[in-house]
Amino acid sequence: MNKMLFVICVVLFVFGIFAQPCMARDFADIYTDCGLGAMIAPKNSAVAAVTNVTWDLGTTAISSNISSPDSCTGGKDRVAAFIYQSYDSLEKDLASGYGTYLDAFVELVGSDPQYKQEFIATLRKDFAENVAASMYTNRTRYQKAEALFDLVYKRVGSVS
Amino acid sequence: MFCKQNFIYKKLRDTTVFLSRISFFYRIIKWLIIALVFVFLSESEIQASSKPEVLKEAEQLGLADDPTWLKLLHYDRDNKKSTVLTDSFFLSPDGRTCPSSELTATINAYFAPEGDDCDKHARCRFPARYYWLSHKLSSFDYRLGETKCQRLEKWGLFNSVKSVSILLVSGYFGNPASTFGHALLKLNADSANDESGLFDSTLNYGALIPEHENVLRYVARGIFGGYKAGFSDKYFYTQDLVYSRAEFRDIWDYRLVLSDYERTLLLLHIWEIVGNKFDYFFLDKNCAYKLAELVNLVIEEDLLDNGHFWYIPVELFHRLNDIDKARKESSGKNLIQSAHFIPSSQRKLYHQLRLLKPDEFEVFNAIVREGIDSLPKHLSKLEIEKQIFVLDSLLAYQQYRLVAKNPEANRDRVKFKDQILLARLRLPPHQVANIKIPELPSPAEGSRPMVFGVSVVSEDNEEKFLRLTWSPFKQETVGQNSLEGDELVVFDLAVGLFEDRNKAFVNKFDLLRILNLNTLSVKAMDESQWSWKLRVGMDRVEEDEEDHYDGVFSFGAGQAWKWNETVISYGIVDLAGHTIAPYVRVRPHLGMRYDFGDFKALLFGGVESASYDGRFRDVWGGKVQYQLTDRCAVYTEFSNENATLVSLGLSWYL
Numbered sequence: 100m101n102k103m104l105f106v107i108c109v110v111l112f113v114f115g116i117f118a119q120p121c122m123a124r125d126f127a128d129i130y131t132d133c134g135l136g137a138m139i140a141p142k143n144s145a146v147a148a149v150t151n152v153t154w155d156l157g158t159t160a161i162s163s164n165i166s167s168p169d170s171c172t173g174g175k176d177r178v179a180a181f182i183y184q185s186y187d188s189l190e191k192d193l194a195s196g197y198g199t200y201l202d203a204f205v206e207l208v209g210s211d212p213q214y215k216q217e218f219i220a221t222l223r224k225d226f227a228e229n230v231a232a233s234m235y236t237n238r239t240r241y242q243k244a245e246a247l248f249d250l251v252y253k254r255v256g257s258v259s
Numbered sequence: 260m261f262c263k264q265n266f267i268y269k270k271l272r273d274t275t276v277f278l279s280r281i282s283f284f285y286r287i288i289k290w291l292i293i294a295l296v297f298v299f300l301s302e303s304e305i306q307a308s309s310k311p312e313v314l315k316e317a318e319q320l321g322l323a324d325d326p327t328w329l330k331l332l333h334y335d336r337d338n339k340k341s342t343v344l345t346d347s348f349f350l351s352p353d354g355r356t357c358p359s360s361e362l363t364a365t366i367n368a369y370f371a372p373e374g375d376d377c378d379k380h381a382r383c384r385f386p387a388r389y390y391w392l393s394h395k396l397s398s399f400d401y402r403l404g405e406t407k408c409q410r411l412e413k414w415g416l417f418n419s420v421k422s423v424s425i426l427l428v429s430g431y432f433g434n435p436a437s438t439f440g441h442a443l444l445k446l447n448a449d450s451a452n453d454e455s456g457l458f459d460s461t462l463n464y465g466a467l468i469p470e471h472e473n474v475l476r477y478v479a480r481g482i483f484g485g486y487k488a489g490f491s492d493k494y495f496y497t498q499d500l501v502y503s504r505a506e507f508r509d510i511w512d513y514r515l516v517l518s519d520y521e522r523t524l525l526l527l528h529i530w531e532i533v534g535n536k537f538d539y540f541f542l543d544k545n546c547a548y549k550l551a552e553l554v555n556l557v558i559e560e561d562l563l564d565n566g567h568f569w570y571i572p573v574e575l576f577h578r579l580n581d582i583d584k585a586r587k588e589s590s591g592k593n594l595i596q597s598a599h600f601i602p603s604s605q606r607k608l609y610h611q612l613r614l615l616k617p618d619e620f621e622v623f624n625a626i627v628r629e630g631i632d633s634l635p636k637h638l639s640k641l642e643i644e645k646q647i648f649v650l651d652s653l654l655a656y657q658q659y660r661l662v663a664k665n666p667e668a669n670r671d672r673v674k675f676k677d678q679i680l681l682a683r684l685r686l687p688p689h690q691v692a693n694i695k696i697p698e699l700p701s702p703a704e705g706s707r708p709m710v711f712g713v714s715v716v717s718e719d720n721e722e723k724f725l726r727l728t729w730s731p732f733k734q735e736t737v738g739q740n741s742l743e744g745d746e747l748v749v750f751d752l753a754v755g756l757f758e759d760r761n762k763a764f765v766n767k768f769d770l771l772r773i774l775n776l777n778t779l780s781v782k783a784m785d786e787s788q789w790s791w792k793l794r795v796g797m798d799r800v801e802e803d804e805e806d807h808y809d810g811v812f813s814f815g816a817g818q819a820w821k822w823n824e825t826v827i828s829y830g831i832v833d834l835a836g837h838t839i840a841p842y843v844r845v846r847p848h849l850g851m852r853y854d855f856g857d858f859k860a861l862l863f864g865g866v867e868s869a870s871y872d873g874r875f876r877d878v879w880g881g882k883v884q885y886q887l888t889d890r891c892a893v894y895t896e897f898s899n900e901n902a903t904l905v906s907l908g909l910s911w912y913l
Contacts, residue, residue, distance in 0.1 A: 185500055187658055194680050195651050196688020199455040203496070206452045219688065227684035236674045 178207055178251065183244040193219075193226050208251050218254065225250045310370045312398040317366060322395055323359035330556045331388055331528060332358055333537075336563070342544075344487065345535040350381060366392070369401075383408035387527035394520065403523065416460060417526045421449040422596070425550065426461075427511040427576050427701060428502050429603075430747065432775070438747065439732065440702070441502070442547040442572040444554070445495060445512065446526065457496035462529055462553075464490050464546040466539035481541035488539035490532055490549070505662050507605035511701040513579060514596040521557035528556055542569040551575045558582070558594070568709075568731055573740075576703030600698040605779075608655050610694045612781045619649050626653060627785060631678045643686065650683040651691055660785075705740030706889065707912035708732045714896070714908020716755065716766075718801075725756040726766055726906065736774060736852055737859040737884040737894070744819075744827045744852045746774035751796075764806055769796035776829055776852075778821035790819040790829055798901050800839060809901075810838035815846070827852045844868045846878060857886040884910075 182189065185200055192198030196219055210218040229235060229246050238246075322328055332354070333343045341348075341355045348354075350368050354361030365388050368381035377383060386403070393401035403417065424445040431437035444462040453459070466488040468477065480486050502508045517525070532553070538544065548570040551562040560582045562575060583594040615623060622637045626649075629637075638646050657676035661669070712728035730751040734740050748769060755766040773793040782788070794813040799806055817831030833846040848865025862881035869876040880898025887893055890912050897905045 181496070185496055187662070188500065188504065190680060191654055191658055194654055194683040195647075195691055197690040199457060200496070203453055203455070203457040207458070223684055223688065227681065230677060230681045230684060236670070236677045 174207075174209065175252075178204075179244075179248055181207060182247050182251075183240065186240060186244050186247070189247070193223055196220075196223060221254050222250065225254065309398075310366065313366050313369075313392075313396055314363065316396050316398045317362060317392070320395065322392070323362045325395070327391060327556065328362060329358055330552075331391065331531075332361060333532070333552070334358065342537050343532075343535050344537060348531075348535050350385075365389075373407075377407040378410045380408075383411050385531050386411060387524055387531050390524055390527050403527075411530060414530060416446055416529070417523050419448045419450075420446040420460075420522065420526055422447045422514055423517055423522060423525060423554075424512045424514045425554065425575070425579070426498075427513065427572055427703060429509045429702070429742070431506050431508050432773075437506070440572040442550050442575055443498065444529075444550060446529075447514070457494065457499065459495045460492050461495050461498050462490055462492050462533075462550075463498070464488060464549040467536075481539070484538060484540055486539040487536045488544075488549075489534060489536050490529070490553070492529070492533055502603075503601065504604040507603040507663070509603050509606065509699055510601040511576075511703070512597075512599040512601055513576060514599070515554075515558075515579075516593050516596045517557055525554070525557045528553070545570065547572040547575045551578070560585070571708065571732065573702050573708060576701065577707055580703060598701060598704075600701070602696045602699070605659060606696060607694060608659050609779050609781050610696050611655060611691065612652055614692060614694065615648060615652055616645075619645050619652075623649050623652055623656075624782075627656070631675045634678065634682060638682070644689070647683070647686050647689045650679055650686065651689075653679045654683055656786075699742065702734070702740050702742060706738055706886070706892070708734065708740065709913040710910050711913060712894075712908050712910040714894075714906040716904055716906040718902050718904040722757065722759070725758070726753055726908070727756070728753045728908075728910075735882075735884075736861045737882050739857075739859075739886055739892075741859075743778060743821075744774075744776045744854075746772060746792075748772040755799075764799065765797075765808070766799050767796070769794060771795045776819040776827060778819050778827055788818060789816050790831065791816045792831060792833070794835075797838075800901050807839060812836045813846075825854050827854075841868065841870055843871075848878065859884050 181204065188198070188200040189204060192201035192204075201219065205215055205218060226247065229243075229250065235243075317323070329338055332341050332349075334341050338358075339356070343349075343355070349361055349364075351357065351360040351364035354364060365381065365385065368385075369389060371381065373380055382389060382401075386408070389399075389401040390403055392399050424447055426443050426445050428441040428443070430440045443464075445456070446460045446462070447456060448459050450456075450458070466481070466486040468486060502510060537549065548563065551570070555562045562578050562582075563570070564578075579595060586592050586594050612620070612623070619641065622641060622645075625637045626634055638649065641649065654676065657672065657679060661672055661676060708731070710728070710730050710733045712726075714726045714728070715723055716726045717723045728751065730748060732747070732749040733751065734742070734745070734747045736744055736746045749771055751767075751769040751772065753766040753768070755764050756762070757764075771793065772795075773791075775791050777788065777790045792813075792815045794811060797808050797810045800809050801807070813833050813835035815831040815833035817829055819827060819829040821827050829850045829852075831848060831850070833844075833848070835844045835846065836842060837844060844867055846865055846867040848863050850861060850863040853860045853862075860881065860883040864877075864879040866875040867878045868874070878898075878900055880896075880900060882894060882896045884892050884894040892910045892912075893908070894910060895905070895907050
C-alpha cells in the first residue's frame, strides 16, 4: 500500500512539474467550444453578443459561468469572450487610449502593469492599421474580434 | 482516502521505476513524498466526527425544522414543499417534501465513500449545507475549502468576494416585461486591478423562454405559469453591456453589510443552487422575489412580507430600506452599507456632449449633418486637443446611435463610425475628462408603488361624493418615486360613492398612463428631442343625470425643458380616440411640474377640439401633493376635463 502510494505521488509530482497547464487554442476554437457563436439574436448584435434574451423581471436566459465547460474558463478563453462580447466598448476605449474596458482588458491579458501605456500605444498602432483596412467596415463581429485577439497575443509577449 | 487514484498506477509505473534509478533525484522525491503524505494525513482528520454522533445531535437540536435549513432547501412559505424542481438537488428521494429525510441523507452522504469523480461528492455539491451544519453541531467537523473539490475551488468566490450588492435596474419602455425594472445580485471582489468591477460575478434569475416564442403565449405562460426558471452567474461586464450600454438603463447598487459567516454561507449556497430549475411566474415568482428569497438565507428579517398581489423589483429595495432603518433604530447597525448610482451610457454621453465648447459643438453638429466626407474640412478648424474632444464625442455618439438603432440596417452609419474611429486612433491618447454626473435618487428612496386613496370630490354644482382609488403601481409626476418628472401608472381605478343616493360608480379608470419627459437630451443633430405621453382608459361622463363611459386611447408628443432642479415644463399635442363624440380629438397643451421636495405640483392648460368644425374648448387642471410621511400624502386635484371638479384627499402607499 505504501509503495503504491509512493508511486502515485511520484507520478503526480513529475506531472505537476512538467505538464503544460493547457494547450494553446486560437480564437476559432474558443468561439466554437465555448458557445460564443450560439449567442445570436436577430435585432441587435451588441446585445446578441452578450445574451440572446433580455426580458426582465427574471426572464433572462440561463447561461452560467459555473456551468461553463472547464475548458472555457481559462485566461485565453476569458480574453476571447471579453473581446467578442464587449468589442464596441473596447473599440471606443482603444480610440482614446483610456477607459474601464481597456483597463480590464490590459489586466486580463496579463500585460505587465509597468509597461501598460507602452502596451496600449503599440496595440493602438496595430489596431489603427486594422481599422484602416478597406474591408474593416464589412467585417463581421467575429472577424473583428478574431483580429484583435490575434493582435493582442502577438504583442502581449513582446511588451510584457 | 477521499479520491481513488489507483487507476493511474499501472499506466505510469514504468516512468516511476525509471525515475527511481536516478538516485539523487530519488532522494529528493522521497522527502517530498514524506511531506506530501504528512499533509495528506492531516487532511484526513476532517473525518474525526462520527456519523451516529452527528445524526443524534442534529435530531436533538431539531435542525430539520430550522428556518435556515428550510431556506437552504428552498421550501415554500408554508414549509410544505421545496420549490426546486431538479431531482438532483435532493439527496433523499423524499427530500422535496420531507426536510428531516433530506437532513439525514445529507449527513449520511458526508460520510459516504468517495467515487472516481470527486466533484460529484455531496461535500463538493452542497458545501453550504455542511458549512451551516458545522456552525450548528459541535460534533460535526467540516472545513471550508475541501481541496478535492476542484471545480468549487476553481470557482473560488468564497475566497475572493469581499461584499455582496443587490442591483436595482431602472425600468425600460423598450420591452413591456422590463417596464418595472430588474434586480440582480453582484458579488464584489473589490479588486484593485478592476476598480469598475467588470469581472465581478453577478447572479441573475431568469426563465427559459423558447426561441421565437409567440407573444401571446409568452404573456400567458409568464403570468399563469408554464416556464421553468433558474439562477445563472455571469461577469458584471455582460450585465453592463446589456443594461447600461444597450438599453441605457440606470442602476443603483445597494451594498449589504454581511458578516464573514453570512457572506460565505450565501456564496456557497449560490454554488449549490445555480442551474437548478424552478417554476416561473412573472408577477410574484420573478427575479426580485427569488433574489429576496435567496438573500433571506442570511438576513433574519423577512424580505418577502411586503409583496401585495405582485412583487416588483422596487419592493425588495423598499424592504431593505425598512430593515436598515429598523436595525439602525434598534441596534445602531446597518443593513445597507451604501447605495451607489451607476448612470447609463446614454446619461454619460449626454453629459460628455455638454462639456463641448460652442465651437467644438458646432463642428460636432456640422460633421453629423454633412457626413463623414466633411470630417477633414471641419476638424481642421480646431486645434489638436479640440479635435480629440470632438472625435471622442462623435465616436461615443455614433456608437450610441448604432446600439439604439439596428446597426445591421445602417451600413453607412457603421462606415461613418469607423472613419471617426480611424481619425481618432491617428491622434494621441487622451483621457476623456472626468464627467461629474448628478446622482439620480433611487426609486426605492421615494414612496411605494401600490397606492390606496380616499378623497372628497365636488363636481360642478352637484353634491359632493366620496372617491376611493387604488393602483398596484403608481409612479406619478407629483409622487416621491417619480424619476425626473416621468409618470408610469398601471390599473388606476377610482370608484365614487354618493351617500344619499346609495350609489357606487366607477369614476375613472386608467389601464395605463405614461408621461415620458425627455429633459436630458442635448441638441445634437438627429438625436430625438421628443417627449411623449400615452393613456389607455375611460372617463365617466354624466349627462341628463345618467352615467356614460367614454373610452379613451390617447397619444401625444412634444418637447420638455428642465429649467432647474425645481421646474420642468412641457408642451405636448395629444391625438385621442374616444368612444363618445367627438370621436377624434386634438389637445395641444402646456404643463409645468414643480418639485420642492415633499411638496410637488403639476399644472396644465390648453385647448381641446370640441367638434369637427374647428371649435375648441379650454382644458385645464392640476394636482398638488404634500408628503406627510413615507407612507402618506395629502393632495388636492382640480380640472375641467369632463366636469369642473375639485377634490381633497389622502393617499396611502402600501
